Amino acid sequence: MLREIWKHRAVYAAISPFYLLFGIFGLFPIGFSLYLAFHKWDGIGDMTYNGWGNFRYLVTDNEFWQAVGNTFAIWVYSTIPMLFFALIIAFLLYAPFVKMRTLWRVGFFLPNVTSIVAVAIIFGALFANNFGFLNYLLQLLGLPTIQWLNVPWGIQIAISSMVVWRWTGYNAIIYLAGLQSIPHVLYEAAKMDGATGAQAFFRITIPMLRPVILFTVITSTIGGMQLFTEPQVLVGNDGGAGASGMTIVLYLYRESFVNNYFGYGAAVGWGMFLIIALFSIVNWKLVQGKK
Amino acid sequence: MMQARVKSVILYTGLLAGMILSMFPFYWLIVMATRTTSDIYRFPPQLWFGSHFWSNVTRVLQQIDFAGAFFNTLFVASSVTLLVLFFDSLAGFAFAKFDFPGKKALFIILLATMMVPSQLSLVPSFVMMAAFGWVGTFKALIIPGMVNAFGIFWIRQYAEESIPKELLDAGRMDGCSFFRLYWNVALPILRPAFAFLGAFTFIGAWNDYLWPLIVLTDERKFTLQIALSQLNGIYNTDYAMVIAGTLLAVLPLIILFLFISRQFISDLAAGAVKD
Numbered sequence: 278m279l280r281e282i283w284k285h286r287a288v289y290a291a292i293s294p295f296y297l298l299f300g301i302f303g304l305f306p307i308g309f310s311l312y313l314a315f316h317k318w319d320g321i322g323d324m325t326y327n328g329w330g331n332f333r334y335l336v337t338d339n340e341f342w343q344a345v346g347n348t349f350a351i352w353v354y355s356t357i358p359m360l361f362f363a364l365i366i367a368f369l370l371y372a373p374f375v376k377m378r379t380l381w382r383v384g385f386f387l388p389n390v391t392s393i394v395a396v397a398i399i400f401g402a403l404f405a406n407n408f409g410f411l412n413y414l415l416q417l418l419g420l421p422t423i424q425w426l427n428v429p430w431g432i433q434i435a436i437s438s439m440v441v442w443r444w445t446g447y448n449a450i451i452y453l454a455g456l457q458s459i460p461h462v463l464y465e466a467a468k469m470d471g472a473t474g475a476q477a478f479f480r481i482t483i484p485m486l487r488p489v490i491l492f493t494v495i496t497s498t499i500g501g502m503q504l505f506t507e508p509q510v511l512v513g514n515d516g517g518a519g520a521s522g523m524t525i526v527l528y529l530y531r532e533s534f535v536n537n538y539f540g541y542g543a544a545v546g547w548g549m550f551l552i553i554a555l556f557s558i559v560n561w562k563l564v565q566g567k568k
Numbered sequence: 569m570m571q572a573r574v575k576s577v578i579l580y581t582g583l584l585a586g587m588i589l590s591m592f593p594f595y596w597l598i599v600m601a602t603r604t605t606s607d608i609y610r611f612p613p614q615l616w617f618g619s620h621f622w623s624n625v626t627r628v629l630q631q632i633d634f635a636g637a638f639f640n641t642l643f644v645a646s647s648v649t650l651l652v653l654f655f656d657s658l659a660g661f662a663f664a665k666f667d668f669p670g671k672k673a674l675f676i677i678l679l680a681t682m683m684v685p686s687q688l689s690l691v692p693s694f695v696m697m698a699a700f701g702w703v704g705t706f707k708a709l710i711i712p713g714m715v716n717a718f719g720i721f722w723i724r725q726y727a728e729e730s731i732p733k734e735l736l737d738a739g740r741m742d743g744c745s746f747f748r749l750y751w752n753v754a755l756p757i758l759r760p761a762f763a764f765l766g767a768f769t770f771i772g773a774w775n776d777y778l779w780p781l782i783v784l785t786d787e788r789k790f791t792l793q794i795a796l797s798q799l800n801g802i803y804n805t806d807y808a809m810v811i812a813g814t815l816l817a818v819l820p821l822i823i824l825f826l827f828i829s830r831q832f833i834s835d836l837a838a839g840a841v842k843d
Contacts, residue, residue, distance in 0.1 A: 278669065285668040287746035292659040292674065295715045300679055302712040306696060312819030313692060320695070333590060362586070369582045374572075383829045385585050387594070390825045392775035394793045395818045398800050399593045399808065402600060408611045410596060414614070446590060447836075489841060503687060506777045510797050526687050526778075533691045534782055548690045565673030 320539050331544035340520070341545065344528040345552065347521055349434065352501035354437035355444075362445045362494060367452035382453075385446030396439050397510035401426075404435040413500070424511065437506045438524055442501070448493050455489030489565045498560050502553045505530065514547030525549045539556035594598040601812040608807050613701065624812035628799075630649065631809065634816065636788060637795040644709050644791060645773035651714035652769045653762055659715070660723025662746075665731060682717045687778075694782055712787075718797045721766050722839060726761040764835035767828050774821055792817045 284291070295339045312332055318324040335341055388396070403410045404425040405469055412422040425431035459482065508522035514531050516523030523531075529549065533542030574614075598609050603618040629633050643718040663675055693712070695702070733756055739749045777793045784790055790798070796817050799810050824833070 281669050285666065285744075288662045288666045289667050291662040291746065291750070292720075295659055295678065295717065295720060296674070296710065298715055300716075302696075303681060303689065305690035307684065309692035309695070310689050313695075314648055328601045331708075350839060354584070365582065366586050369579050369586075372579050374576060375583070378831075380832055381583055381587065382833050383826070384830070385590050386823065386833055387825070388590060390771055392777070392793055392796075392820050392821070394775075394796050395597075395681060395814045396593075398796070398814045399597050401800075402608070402807075403593065403596065408613060410611045410613055413612050442590070442593065445586075450833055450837050451840045454841040458841050499685070503685065510800060519729055529687060529690065530782075534694075537746075539691050539695070546690065546816045548743060550685060550688050553621070555752065 284451050284533055290464060298512070302339045310546055313540050314547055316540045318539045319537045321537075324540070329541060331541050332548075334541065335544050335548050340523070341525075341528060341548065344516075344523045344525045347516070348502060348504060351433050351437050351440070351504060351524065354433060355440035355492075356497045358437075358498065359441045359445050360448060360490075362441070363448035363452055365492070366445070366449035367456055370449070370453050371456045378562045382446075382450060385449055387446070388443045391443070393443070394440070394507040394510050396443055397507050400442075401406055401511055402439075404419045404431070407556045419463060428521035429517075429544070432512055432517045432522045434509075435511060436504070439507045439511075440501070440504070444497065448497070451489060452486070455486050474496045491561070494560055494564050495557060498557055499553065504548070504557065525552070583747055589840075591724070596809065597818075599774070600763050600808065602817040603804055603808055606809040608811070620808065621812065624808045625808065625816065626814065627809040628813040631806075632795050632799060632813070633790075634813065637680050637792045638817075638820075639829055640789060641774055641791040643666075643794075644706055645770050647706075648773045649708045649770045652719055653766055655715035655721030655756070656765065657727075657758055659720045659760070660752060661727050661731070663720065663756075664727035665723045665733075665736060666746075672747065677719050678720060683723075690778075697783055703783055703787040704789060706789065709773075709779055709780060716769075719769065722765055723758065724825060725839075727758060730761075731757050735748050742841070743781070760831075761835075763828060763831055764839075767824070767832050768836075771821060771825070788796050 311322075315326040315327060315329070317327045317330070350503045366385060369375065370378060375381070407427065408413070408428055411425065415422050423431055425435055463481050463485070464477055467481060472480070504524045505526040505527055508516060508527050509530070510525055511517070511523040514527070514535055516527060525545070526549070529542055529545045532538045532545055574674075597615055599609075599615065601624060602621040603614055604620050605620060607614050663671065697703050697708045700707075702711075735753055736749055739753050744752070775793060777797070780791050780794050781797070785793055795815060799813050
């Protein structure tokens, strides 16, 4: 055994940087963060043991639960339209007679390459209270204008629309790849058996696409729970009007790096981890289960 | 025949509507970057280009060290990309083409690490950086990111299919060491896979925000994203300048992406669907 390992020493050397780096910058901080979550620490003075104190505070912390609620609200407002539009775009692009496929795909994907900081600045201008483009559209339609960035739901809509804009094209391309990987023989066989277009869609396309849909739901759940840059750049560290842009990660950032409650910040991190894990499992069961 | 025409009208209308929504923010960004701040604050908004682009850009260059932030970002993103390509391909090649004790378990561990959310270790990572004396240096941005599980996984998939066993056997016969096999046989074959992994890593590093925001303390070390967010916070009375800076910061990446987009998008799609 040892001789076998020694024989492959070059191969182990080749894969070792990853494990070394993960040990130092991944695994160790996680252990440390568990330790920190049971302590009080401002980053400068001594750490003092606090037992379950941070977690006891966490479960009664209204600001934390508001951040959880905000994160979920923004996740719902963004994920549902995003995946819906992505599916429509994918179906349009899948049509056999569509021309210039590459051009469309590049155009839809371009927002994804743009940095979130830039996106937040552009959307800040689109949603601006007094001179924004959206209010201009509302006025053209004869509707009253909205103080988007002064009302809690307006802030959440602005944040969600950034997510939708940035990720719809990405998901459309994933769906398109999924559609293209469905073997044509299945449709031909269905046609021979006299199936209608709708039957083929619900009996072949949707079931064959389920793993891809699951993939997009899981990735957008994880992404949605980790939202940070959009609200931070748009409304700042306090989450804007009514703290409605305060997401879980923004709260974690503020408690840790603005208020220097390092121990509590670590506890918030673990709370977030639990929520993401639970939520991912529920999601997975839901999407898998509906056969 | 008639039905086909109706279908294609619906199809193109839908695609065009999506494209307009997708492109409009870029258009709006360019329009605002060519206007004065008082133009931008005017209502109804100005929808056509103005003539103040160069004066806005000049003020960006005066107010912040844009060139400095640009080269900082370029340096960090390029270093991370080169290191990731090297270490990920080395490990990906090893996993794809060699059998060694513990291979399966090690690979499962590698995949499992992808599930760990990075925010969990945000506070301790910062504390570690402080202990190493890396706060405020590029080491904090480059070293923790120089090898990653996703890239190893991606390269392994590619290497498994594309590197012929016979070629490796022939190399072994000639007495090539592992590293020689990697350098002379695998590397040339893996090059097409590098394009996607390299672009993916570079774009990610270029756009990174949360971690640089925490560890970069010195203004001279700011990356573009941090400089941009500072600009947005401090100078929002000179909105035209902030917008012009935003345009300058996104342009290089968009141009890079347009060059590689075709390959990038199909690789991304293939990676997501195949499992």
